[in-house]
Amino acid sequence: MGEIQRHIYQDVLLEGHLIDSNILSRIMGNVMELGGDFEFLTLDIGRQNTDPSRVRMRVFGKSADHMQQMLARLTSLGASPEDLQDAQLAPSPADGVFPENFYSTTNLVTAVHLEGQWRTVPNAEMDLGLRYNPATGEVRGVAISDARKGDLFVVGNQGLRVTQQERPREIADFEFMNSTASSEKPKAQVIRQVANILREVKAAEEAVIVVCGPAIVHTGASEDLARLVRGGYVSVLFGGNAVATHDVERALYGTSLGIDMQTGLPVPGGHEHHLRAINRIRLAGSLMAAVEQGVVSEGLMHALVTNNVPFVLAGSIRDDGPLPDVITDTVVAQEAMRPWCQKAGACLMLSTMLHSIATGNMLPAAVTTVCVDINPAVVTKLSDRGSFQTIGIITDVGLFLKQLADELNC
């Protein structure tokens, strides 16, 4: 799009509670995001918190189009261009259709500058067009289905002023949502980003902690996680008795929680398999011993042992057995996890609320943390408990890990 041109600029004016309402920072952020630049001409910030501020800012762009695009955004944030011009109008080309480049409303109070004066739109509703009636001078929001051929509608972003809504302060803090993890995101892109994070951390020779629960085995993803282990993307695995038990169950019996991993059906006596698996490992003495004795010859735990990737299995009150490798005292288990947290570059939390919160409690905020769960409540809880840096991905871990391993070519 080219370089910023110092001769392509527009001076804009901002008035009101600019700092405590974040308006000023949002405007600065938007200019930067859109690839523009700015400098302050005057900056009268209220000395005391009851005083309004008044700021004149010069915004620089790359081209007339670029400037137009930035002004559209700044206008919607409450800035008004200093050399005020009338809004532009165009006629509707057909019934039920707006003119091209029509202005699309927000649900905020809006005014339009026409024939030299500001006219406030009487109805605030999102996704309308603004129709001007030259006979009465009124500007009104109109649904697309109500547009009639020849009606005059505002086009472009010139001559518009939108008043930001101030949030009701007292309740704002406990329930307002700005933007939250949602399951409705382009998934291929999300997976590519996670792959990039892992590549960068690996290149920087920092540790990657993978925290996981038994769902990765039940959904058939443990083999995909083993691919990440073999690819060198896992420095340590944190989990509990369940993930290791079901992984061994799968290696020994082809089932997870009694469900055949080939057919998806329960097998006779399958609910006993996990306890039989535990018994075999207890007899062998440890997971490492079981791998060395050839008792366990595939799966995630096998990949960890044969690739010399350490793991910490922390006990939980719901454990059967447990496996001999499980640290049943939770304070001792925390001590085993703690040093890894200080040297981590990234942490991948996969379908386990318990171990994810436990790890989150010990992670520095600077560690890039990605939490993958099908249940949005897990990400919310993690964030509520202080791990605000968490990037939440609401998806099916079973399909996610396969595509992540594909993306990383491992």
Next chain:
Amino acid sequence: MGEIQRHIYQDVLLEGHLIDSNILSRIMGNVMELGGDFEFLTLDIGRQNTDPSRVRMRVFGKSADHMQQMLARLTSLGASPEDLQDAQLAPSPADGVFPENFYSTTNLVTAVHLEGQWRTVPNAEMDLGLRYNPATGEVRGVAISDARKGDLFVVGNQGLRVTQQERPREIADFEFMNSTASSEKPKAQVIRQVANILREVKAAEEAVIVVCGPAIVHTGASEDLARLVRGGYVSVLFGGNAVATHDVERALYGTSLGIDMQTGLPVPGGHEHHLRAINRIRLAGSLMAAVEQGVVSEGLMHALVTNNVPFVLAGSIRDDGPLPDVITDTVVAQEAMRPWCQKAGACLMLSTMLHSIATGNMLPAAVTTVCVDINPAVVTKLSDRGSFQTIGIITDVGLFLKQLADELNC
């Protein structure tokens, strides 16, 4: 595993309320599932509903092992072999370890036949071993960590009797869960099954209805659904204004609900794109006209139009616009959907509760119906409203459709 041998059999006895408690049918079902056969020797079914029934059944198997496996299952359902033998015992090989082939308890009342008499286990808890104390004659459930080397534990399934729990009747009907759709299933297998259903219905030249919501566009799956369209796996598409609008938004602007599908980030002015997309199609006159005029040259709706696959877009109260193809009167829209429902062989419902329930209301129960949603409540609601035949798959539709299209090689 070979043929059933008529000389390998075991006679078992069943007593109690066998029919109204479903025990008899469960036993018959289990024998069949395990590949065995049976015939009734005597069948005394209570003439009136207060009378208990008494059934003697001969169960045939393929081998001694196979018979053993079936007996294990039948025993856990309350059947007892007629030629009663003592339970078998084996010593624990090490502290904290059960002997191989140990009997693993359920949480039901259990008795063990030892030294010629039945001994009831005093504690009912799942996943324990049963330890026999020859000195006192007591048999007790013991956690694996409490097993001591040399302790005698019950092994195998001989000489055991489990009493089925009768559910508390009055509340049973409103809240009991037998088995429900869960997100924790092996996903590769589930996808393979859905692919097989689609292949079979296509081979039978029956219709496949695909019902879908806008999440398939937001998650980037609309292109994968277009692959199914091109592969001939979609006979008709049911949806609303949103899925078509965001698909066109994507084709025109590369965004869905304002999110760039390449970067996953919101773009400036992106929240207006869907209304601009609607405006373009309204100007063109229809989706088909827009495709023919070259306004829309990719995406799901483009694939439908160019492959002559019809679609029904039903209006909803939350629609913007809507697109000219949307049938805004809901009774009229139902009439457009109804005939398809009667000729369908399968119906795939993708991330839309509204249109899925609407379609479920019109589908014969005989139509194989698969509902894919990340939210388990959608499947529950569908089933609660009478579409009991629905197969629920709790997963991320974005990743699901990609792997389904891969599986179908289209």
Next chain:
Amino acid sequence: MGEIQRHIYQDVLLEGHLIDSNILSRIMGNVMELGGDFEFLTLDIGRQNTDPSRVRMRVFGKSADHMQQMLARLTSLGASPEDLQDAQLAPSPADGVFPENFYSTTNLVTAVHLEGQWRTVPNAEMDLGLRYNPATGEVRGVAISDARKGDLFVVGNQGLRVTQQERPREIADFEFMNSTASSEKPKAQVIRQVANILREVKAAEEAVIVVCGPAIVHTGASEDLARLVRGGYVSVLFGGNAVATHDVERALYGTSLGIDMQTGLPVPGGHEHHLRAINRIRLAGSLMAAVEQGVVSEGLMHALVTNNVPFVLAGSIRDDGPLPDVITDTVVAQEAMRPWCQKAGACLMLSTMLHSIATGNMLPAAVTTVCVDINPAVVTKLSDRGSFQTIGIITDVGLFLKQLADELNC
């Protein structure tokens, strides 16, 4: 509704795979549920599993109306009355309206007996009326909006035959849903039932185990649970470090996880309160010592200590501190919980997946178990892991406990 009259009866015929499809037990169950009785006239059950069965049953009722009601149900399950009569017809009173007592369709294949012969309805769709065309002899399902004044519709349940749908067997077992815990239930009624369960168990002098998580404190319900403690409805409390910590935090600082319980707003420094609360109790030596020293003078833990109700706090890997009363070794904590499970009459699980599954693992199936959670997945998981006897209630524990304590007058 009076007594069953032995002279009011109807003989019905059933044919097909009655036992392995559960049809026979469902028919018996329905007769009993509707207050009728039955006896078998002939009972030809296939000796081998490929043989169909043929059953003639005499169903007794209380009145002609009652018999009619039962026949309606049995017909929908596939039974046919032996003395077959034609279906009854009535004209539509107005456009868009069915006649009173119209037959409402299911989505199953249906046939109507009219003018001496069975006529299969060509379209299977639920919630339609059945319109008879005397000119063509056709019976067809019609939506209510398509009814025209004077059209003849089937009324009552006589002369109808519905063919039950057999479920596709291979996938049936892993994903089919019969009925599941739903949030959409009449809540006052549900609370009354739980209150009755607690009253009965208390009257029987059996133990009530209450398992709870910190959400009961966050939602303000801990004081309501304390009312149950004081009312004698809690024999032992199972939980973890979090519920006790936040209860003490609330007693000391009026906050839970830093949120002021009076205003619902975060307080300055509130996120540190839980650790300060832990520190105080560690200094006192134990929760009991803290109560005795007057450090803690209200709340749930205070109620437990002053009412001599024991508690087991099991350690978890996510604990801060923990409190000195927490048993950090999970195997030791299980040993402390186990004896209570064997003497329980009921178990109330409140908003904690971890401790609920742990307790479920140790409970006999005979213990009435009620699980209350706002997240349906918790109940599903509990049931998937073998605690099939669980009654799931999907609701807000904060409002539930208040109304439960009100209902119990404590």
Next chain:
Amino acid sequence: MGEIQRHIYQDVLLEGHLIDSNILSRIMGNVMELGGDFEFLTLDIGRQNTDPSRVRMRVFGKSADHMQQMLARLTSLGASPEDLQDAQLAPSPADGVFPENFYSTTNLVTAVHLEGQWRTVPNAEMDLGLRYNPATGEVRGVAISDARKGDLFVVGNQGLRVTQQERPREIADFEFMNSTASSEKPKAQVIRQVANILREVKAAEEAVIVVCGPAIVHTGASEDLARLVRGGYVSVLFGGNAVATHDVERALYGTSLGIDMQTGLPVPGGHEHHLRAINRIRLAGSLMAAVEQGVVSEGLMHALVTNNVPFVLAGSIRDDGPLPDVITDTVVAQEAMRPWCQKAGACLMLSTMLHSIATGNMLPAAVTTVCVDINPAVVTKLSDRGSFQTIGIITDVGLFLKQLADELNC
């Protein structure tokens, strides 16, 4: 807490990217929230966006304690007092215990000023104490269980510097969560706030729109909503065919979706009740006619009719019937809802995603909007689609409406 004293102040220094990172506004907001005041001494804001800013601010408080509390907060946000003092230390009173008033760590990089110099804490982990080793000069985060009697720990907030974490920008925008609606909030308080909103809007004689779905009938809450109608807290009701149908079903048959509202159990033939209810109203001609003819004599719709409260029932593709009052054309239904949106003072959205989003699309941002649902995803979606002003309450609408009506004494 008294008045602000102009002689109780502290000058603090802030340096860095204060405006685009929101730090300055957060600091101003925190001082105000804590009841203090401030003025700027010097305010050097970077003219261009690459320049750092430097601000000296005088913060006024009410007392020394109050000032201390504010400094604690400002320090954690990166401000440093101009007259820098050493951190204070105190010895641990016992093993496993911190001294009273201990400093509790965050997961951010932290430095402590001791013996005249800044010492960076090498491990960043939340909820630790900071132990000073005078021999080595090292300050280290230590878990409470690792504290030993006599160890020196930092107490108070003096002499501490915390570096705010900058969020990774590119991904920040699509998945970061600041704070979201959570089910774990003190519910009595939340209900009181909603009651206050309704009281204020009623007193101001503005309209209250109530949008509701059928779950309010299924959960038994429709009678509680009728109390709000009779109390004058509802100006108009928006909904669909389902809520009105099930309300009438309840009035006529005592069931909702076939479930008996007294027993919570399904009744025979109950799944047909809703269609029979629709048929009755179609015969009567309208809901108002049915109330006047005495066909419907209780319930929510009855309360609306007899209290002259209007309602808009919008058609949906999943409707049976529908009722004659339902506007089946969705564009026409929108036109009926639109004028109410412009005169509303508040909008209460109860357990319906479809109608809530539809209403949200037409509401000015200035209208206080409260969305109550047991499913957090509903609130997320509403917010994602532009209704950012929504206050989300995750709870059981069945219990919520009862307590709200109690709180409002109606």
